[in-house]
Amino acid sequence: MAEAVARHPLRGERILVVGPSWVGDMVMAQSLLMTLKARDPGCRIGVVAPAWSRPILERMAEVDEIACLETGHGEFGWRARRALAGQLRGRFDRAIVLPRSWKSALVPLLAGIPRRTGFTGEQRYGLINDRRRLDRAVLDQTVKRFVALGLPAGEAGRGDFTIPRPRLAVDTDNLASLYRTLGLSTRPAIGMMPGAEYGPAKQWPLAYFRELAGRLVAEGFEVRVLGGPKDAAAGETISAGQAQVHNLCGRTRLADAVDLLADCRQVVTNDSGLMHVAAAVGTRIQAIYGSSSPRYTPPLTDDAEIHYLGLSCSPCFERRCPLGHTHCLVHMPPERLLEAVLGSSEAVIARG
Known part of the structure; x- marks a missing residue:
């Protein structure tokens, strides 16, 4: 946890934000942090978040303090929550x-934070004392x-209200190091996120990812398949036997993914x-939606297709296709994505 800073009379409100547990949601949470800072530039923002999210939060200029909650996936983690609350007690004016x-x-309740939104x-009565009704039609x-x-x-x-676009900082020194250690080329890069x-x-x-990758290489691009350890087998399926x-x-x-994505001309990605x-580092997005909806979780950028x-069955929001065919994805051929990538101005350098 970052070192505590005593409140100064001229400083603004001390706000603790309890963050989400997904990468995309954590990036979108920056829009809230930007809003808080815009309205009260002197406010101090702390974020309670899983330890994995620290690298994302460290790239957000609005975050003054990161409080990592060390609990396993799905664990209640009473002891960890109580210990963290003890460290935060008396240091924040409100929690979101x-x-x-x-x-x-x-954590906000146990930390004695007076206003909890x-x-x-x-059934969070008592835990949340500034309770808001979620109007799904308005907040869609x-x-x-x-x-x-x-x-x-x-x-x-x-x-x-205005929704500011997330913007993550990029470490150019780290990117230069990655070029050396990963053996990347000087070709313009296209990122792929199959997970x-x-x-x-x-x-x-x-x-489809594999076919598209091969055709992009033929057009002069390098392809970077990005994801976590769980996506390694998928990445091998896409890359095996394909130079570049x-x-x-x-x-x-x-x-590293933040910096590598910032260096890509475009990305082809699932939701x-x-x-x-990628959206938060300004890279052009080719976003593929199947069971989810682009109305609900769109990439927060104007530079996206x-x-x-x-x-008729979309979006179902299911983890697995209820009908067993995933037509919403298999009826979207690689040619469609290839045309979209090559039709963009970012493709001109690679093609000639």
Whole structure:
């Protein structure tokens, strides 16, 4: 945890944000942090978050302090929550709790933070004392819901507020080091993110990624397949036997992915956490949506092309296709994505 700083009379409010547990959601949470800083430049923001998210939070200029909550996936973690609350006690004026779970509201309560804002959910009476009703029709995107919790209730309820775009800092020295250690070329790069932590109903077929990668190499690009250790096999399927296609899944840290994506001309990606990272470093997005909806979790950038078939069964928001065919993805051929990439101005240098 970062060192505590005593409140100065001229400083603004001390705000603790309890962050989400997914990469993409953590990136979108920056829109809330930016809103808080814009309205009170002197405020001090601390974020309670899983340890894995530190590399993302360290790239956000608005974060003054990171409080890592060390609990395993799905664990209640009473001891860890109580210990963290003890370290935070007396140091914050209010808390904003982004997740809607009961346990996520425990740390602010145990830390004695007087004002605790969050949406109603899981019988959190008493834990949340500034309770907001979630109007799904008005707050129809995840990022809107995050930002709304940082606004006065009346303003948030109208839904017509500004949503700042996330912007992650890039470490150029780290990028130069990655070029050497990973054996990357000087070709213009296209990133590919074949993973989707939520489930296979969000994943474009690996055979399509592989075909697209080969055709992009033929057009003069280098392809970087990015993801975590769980995506290593998928990356191997895409890259095996293909020169200039680098399987970096599991070979890079989350902070490395930020820098590598910033260096790509474009990315071809499922609706995933790394899609939001790419948007937050200004890279052009070719975003593929299957079971999820581009209306609910769009990449927060104007430089994106959405690929979504909008079938009668879409979006189902299921982890696996309920009908067993995933037509929302398999009916989107590699040629469509190839044309989209090559039709962009970012492709001109590679082609000639």
